Each structure stands twice: as C-alpha cells, then as structure tokens.
Amino acid sequence: MIGSSRYWREVPQRYRYEAAKCTKCGKIFFPPRLVCNGCRSREFETVTLAQEGVLETFTVIRVAPTGFGDETPYAVGIIKLDDGVRITSQVVDCDVEKLNIGDRLRLEFRKVQEDGESGVICYGYKFVPAN
Amino acid sequence: MDSGIIGYGAYVPRHRIKVEQIARVWGADAPSYKRGLMLREKSVPTPDQDTITMSVEASRHAIRRAGIDAQKIGAIYIGSESHPYAVKPSGTTVAEAIGATPDIHCADFEFACKAGSEGMFVAMSLVEANQMEYALGIGADTSQGAPGDALEYSASAGAAAFVFGKEKRIAECEHTYSFMTDTPDFWRREYQFYPRHAGRFTGEPAYFKHVLSCAKKIMERSGTTAKDFRWAVFHQPNGKFPMRAAKKLGFEKEQVEQGWLSPTLGNTYSGSSPMGLSAILDVASPGDRILMVSYGSGAGSDGFIWKATDRIKEVQGLAPQTREQLENDPIYIDYGTYAKFRGKIRKLAN
Numbered sequence: 371m372i373g374s375s376r377y378w379r380e381v382p383q384r385y386r387y388e389a390a391k392c393t394k395c396g397k398i399f400f401p402p403r404l405v406c407n408g409c410r411s412r413e414f415e416t417v418t419l420a421q422e423g424v425l426e427t428f429t430v431i432r433v434a435p436t437g438f439g440d441e442t443p444y445a446v447g448i449i450k451l452d453d454g455v456r457i458t459s460q461v462v463d464c465d466v467e468k469l470n471i472g473d474r475l476r477l478e479f480r481k482v483q484e485d486g487e488s489g490v491i492c493y494g495y496k497f498v499p500a501n
Numbered sequence: 502m503d504s505g506i507i508g509y510g511a512y513v514p515r516h517r518i519k520v521e522q523i524a525r526v527w528g529a530d531a532p533s534y535k536r537g538l539m540l541r542e543k544s545v546p547t548p549d550q551d552t553i554t555m556s557v558e559a560s561r562h563a564i565r566r567a568g569i570d571a572q573k574i575g576a577i578y579i580g581s582e583s584h585p586y587a588v589k590p591s592g593t594t595v596a597e598a599i600g601a602t603p604d605i606h607c608a609d610f611e612f613a614c615k616a617g618s619e620g621m622f623v624a625m626s627l628v629e630a631n632q633m634e635y636a637l638g639i640g641a642d643t644s645q646g647a648p649g650d651a652l653e654y655s656a657s658a659g660a661a662a663f664v665f666g667k668e669k670r671i672a673e674c675e676h677t678y679s680f681m682t683d684t685p686d687f688w689r690r691e692y693q694f695y696p697r698h699a700g701r702f703t704g705e706p707a708y709f710k711h712v713l714s715c716a717k718k719i720m721e722r723s724g725t726t727a728k729d730f731r732w733a734v735f736h737q738p739n740g741k742f743p744m745r746a747a748k749k750l751g752f753e754k755e756q757v758e759q760g761w762l763s764p765t766l767g768n769t770y771s772g773s774s775p776m777g778l779s780a781i782l783d784v785a786s787p788g789d790r791i792l793m794v795s796y797g798s799g800a801g802s803d804g805f806i807w808k809a810t811d812r813i814k815e816v817q818g819l820a821p822q823t824r825e826q827l828e829n830d831p832i833y834i835d836y837g838t839y840a841k842f843r844g845k846i847r848k849l850a851n
C-alpha cells in the first residue's frame with residue numbers, strides 16, 4: 371500500500387524538481403531541508419533542478435521489490451546534474467548491459483509506481499539517455 | 502481571429518514494433534498489411550508511460566517554445582481515449598507538473614480520436630473570448646487494439662500540446678469548422694478493455710464522409726482551394742486513409758508528406774493530426790497556410806486553417822522536433838515484450 375498523503379506531499383519535488391537553495395552560501399538541497407549544513411543558515415529560495423546530467427554510478431536490479439517485478443533488469447543510478455546536485459533515480463529506455471558511467475542523461479516524467487490495479491498511480495522523475 | 506498557436510510540442514515514445522512481428526504471431530500476411538494499410542511500424546509506450554506522462558513532456562516542449570510563465574495558463578484540456586483513471590482527471594496532474602496550478606480550469610475530453618482537436622478548439626476559443634491570456638490544448642493516447650485485430654497493427658502512442666494566445670503567435674488561426682453526425686463505426690463500452698469497430702463500415706460512411714465534408718466546407722467558407730495551402734494534415738488511422746482523403750480533395754503528395762507520420766508512428770488516436778501539425782510547424786515558413794482536419798469515431802471532424810507567422814522560425818529549434826523523435830534511435834521490440842508492455846499477458850501480481 372502506497373501512502374497517498376506522503377506521495378501528495380512530495381509532489382513539488384517529484385513533479386517539478388523543486389529544490390532549496392541556501393540564500394547565504396548558494397548550496398542546493400534536494401529534497402529541501404530546514405538548515406543548511408554548509409553555513410547553518412535557515413534562509414532558502416526555491417529553485418528548479420537542472421534536468422540533464424552525467425551518470426556517476428549505477429547498479430542493475432535483477433531481483434526487484436514488490437511492484438517492480440515486471441521491470442527487471444533495470445538500472446538505478448546516481449546522476450550528477452549540471453547544477454552540481456546529485457540525485458538517485460531509475461535509468462530507463464536503455465539496455466542496462468550497455469549503460470556506462472559518464473553517460474549523459476536527461477530527465478523525463480514517468481509513472482514510478484502504482485498501488486495495484488485499483489490504487490493510486492504515482493508519477494515522478496526518471497532518467498533516459500540524452501543523446 | 503485574434504488568437505492562435507504561440508507554442509507547440511510533441512512527444513514520441515522510443516519503443517517500436519514492426520508489422521512483421523505482429524503478423525507472425527497471428528499467422529497474417531505482413532506484406533499485404535503493409536501494402537493495404539501503408540504501415541511499417543508503430544510506437545509502443547513502456548509500462549511507465551501513459552497519457553499523463555506523454556502530455557507532460559509534450560506540454561513542456563510547447564511551453565518552452567511559447568516562452569511564457571506556466572502560471573499564466575488559464576486552462577488545460579487533455580483529449581484522450583486512454584486517460585489513466587476512469588475517475589480522476591489527467592489534467593490536474595499535468596497542470597501540477599508544468600507548474601500551472603492552482604489558478605486554472607481543467608477538463609479531460611473524450612471523443613475517440615477527435616478528443617485532442619476539441620481540446621485545442623475549446624482552449625483557443627477561451628483565449629479568443631478574452632477569458633484568459635493563455636490556454637493549453639493537448640491530444641494524447643496510448644491506445645490498444647485487441648490481439649489479432651486489424652487495429653493491433655496501428656494503435657500506438659504519442660502526444661502533442663499547443664499553447665494558445667493572442668500575442669507572439671507562431672501560427673494564426675484563420676478559420677475553424679466542425680462537422681458531426683451520429684455514426685456507430687467504432688466504440689468501447691464501460692468496463693471493456695478493447696474497443697470494437699464496424700469493419701469496412703469505418704471507411705466510406707465514417708472516416709471519409711466526415712473528413713472530406715469538413716475539409717470541403719472549411720475551404721468553401723474561407724474561399725480557399727487546395728492550391729492555397731502549403732501543407733495539409735488529416736487524421737491518420739493508418740497510412741492509407743489520409744493519403745486517399747488528400748488526393749480526393751486535390752492535394753499533392755508534397756503538401757501532406759511532412760505531417761504524414763502514420764507509416765512509422767501508427768495511429769496515435771487523439772494525438773494523430775495534432776502530432777502531424779507539430780511536424781509541419783517544425784519546418785513551416787512564415788506565410789505558409791496549413792489545413793488540419795481531425796476525425797473521431799462516433800463521429801466528427803474538427804477543421805482548422807492555420808497561417809504561420811514570422812515568429813515560427815524563432816521557436817522551431819527550441820525543443821525536440823517531432824520527426825527527429827520519430828526517427829532517432831528507436832528501440833525495436835518483439836511481440837512478447839510488446840504483449841508484456843501493454844498488459845496483454847495474464848499473470849500473478851508482483
């Protein structure tokens with residue numbers, strides 16, 4: 371069961387990639403946080419993440435958790451975005467055997483999970499080859 | 502009219518299946534399907550793509566070309582026959598994702614393959630009536646044909662989105678006209694997974710009657726003939742029908758080829774003629790006149806006459822072009838993968 375209230379609270383991050391940028395030292399946090407770990411400031415402005423980046427590392431999931439069984443094998447990677455922010459995401463529309471560290475990726479809006487056949491559908495970001 | 506298109510965008514999924522793959526499974530003759538329907542392959546959505554995800558991508562492309570703040574969009578209308586929920590709008594998710602909430606009017610439209618052009622018509626009409634500065638109309642579908650049915654060779658996935666406004670138009674709307682009658686050529690009842698159609702009846706009294714009548718009347722009312730248009734795009738249930746309609750109306754191949762996507766895209770239903778229009782806008786020059794006629798079973802056609810402005814050249818390169826998405830790096834899949842992607846295999850939940 372997917373908590374639809376938690377999913378709903380995260381909509382600004384999942385749908386619009388809204389991050390918090392420290393107005394004092396410029397550090398960007400995704401997801402947003404209350405206190406900057408760089409300068410202890412509590413003042414942030416909302417910024418949108420860069421939507422392209424480079425694959426820094428990844429793993430291939432062959433035995434998936436419940437709800438993702440149809441997608442195996444699939445890749446989950448850490449992507450360093452062009453604004454310097456690192457983000458963990460599924461990487462799709464690619465042959466996992468041919469995926470390489472350093473590959474250029476871009477963000478797309480996709481279905482992330484659904485709560486069975488009758489439950490809520492959760493949307494969010496995934497990454498695809500940029501070419 | 503004072504209103505028109507200020508931004509446009511399309512989205513084509515990367516996966517494809519060839520006609521041969523489908524024909525092989527059902528013991529059908531691939532060459533005769535390819536010849537008869539003029540189809541070679543079609544787009545296939547992955548399990549994580551649906552009308553909402555494709556609408557978001559197409560809308561982001563359209564907004565980038567329009568160069569506007571999404572907060573100023575006053576309405577969003579998505580036409581589709583494959584809205585992911587039976588009850589819960591697609592439009593609110595798309596509006597939230599593009600950053601257009603909460604000052605916005607949303608509605609999901611349905612009318613077989615015509616839902617996209619009716620969303621465009623209503624969005625543009627509200628701008629024309631000064632109800633809002635900008636409005637977004639989208640046609641998107643991930644349609645399914647029953648396994649082995651003729652529709653399985655064509656039913657595909659894609660989306661196109663258009664931002665309407667009065668300032669900074671890239672295409673003016675010169676005329677609109679719609680033609681409707683009650684015609685039971687294609688339908689799907691509640692709780693049925695696959696649609697049904699009336700076989701050969703879907704041709705003459707359905708598609709051709711409505712598309713040709715709509716095209717003839719809008720040209721008559723605007724005092725134009727086929728020669729006055731640089732481009733034309735008609736609904737594309739397969740490769741053959743739009744080409745035959747074009748010929749009957751006096752259009753040459755050069756006028757329809759650019760927007761004729763179905764041979765390698767398939768029938769994207771509500772996305773069909775809107776995506777064809779997007780491919781035309783990708784290459785249109787200032788002053789080019791474009792005829793667009795959609796078709797939806799049940800039945801009706803929406804006609805539009807667009808005229809590209811000087812601004813068209815400035816926006817063409819601002820987002821991925823339609824044919825570029827259609828032609829670059831497709832991923833071909835076999836029928837087994839296709840059946841899994843489209844949920845055609847009965848299995849235990851995992």
Ligand SMILES: [Zn+2]
Nearest residue numbers: 392395406409
């Ligand atoms: Zn700081």
